[in-house]
Amino acid sequence: MKEMSKNSTAGAASRHRNGGGNPLGPNSEIARKLKQYYDELVSDQVPDRFAQLLSQLEKAEPAEKKD
Template identity: 80%
Template sequence: MTKDTMAGAAGRRRAGSGDPLGPNSEIGRKLKQYYDELVSDHVPDRFAQLLSQLERTEPAPKKD
């Protein structure tokens, strides 16, 4: 085995065992951070009221 082949195999083992996202881990972290911030944002009272009204006026979906 050459040095390059051994280095490539070692890199694949490290990426596979430690971080499931591999080279995309930074993108995954940023997306998770953005999603967490978005989910934790406060919903304005007026918007919550409108959603509540919509839920009351929509008919329930039929279950087949």
């Protein structure tokens, strides 16, 4: 009986060290912060000048492909 409780305690400690069954383990906090940062970047609006430059580039590309 004592052996069984040691195994269950060891398993609980192992799960705690690995983030409670989280596949990323201790890196889960880093992953969460990176995802949050990425989501904020994606939701930001593109500045007008940058959008204009991208539009000019898209117009210039088909002309280059025809050559």
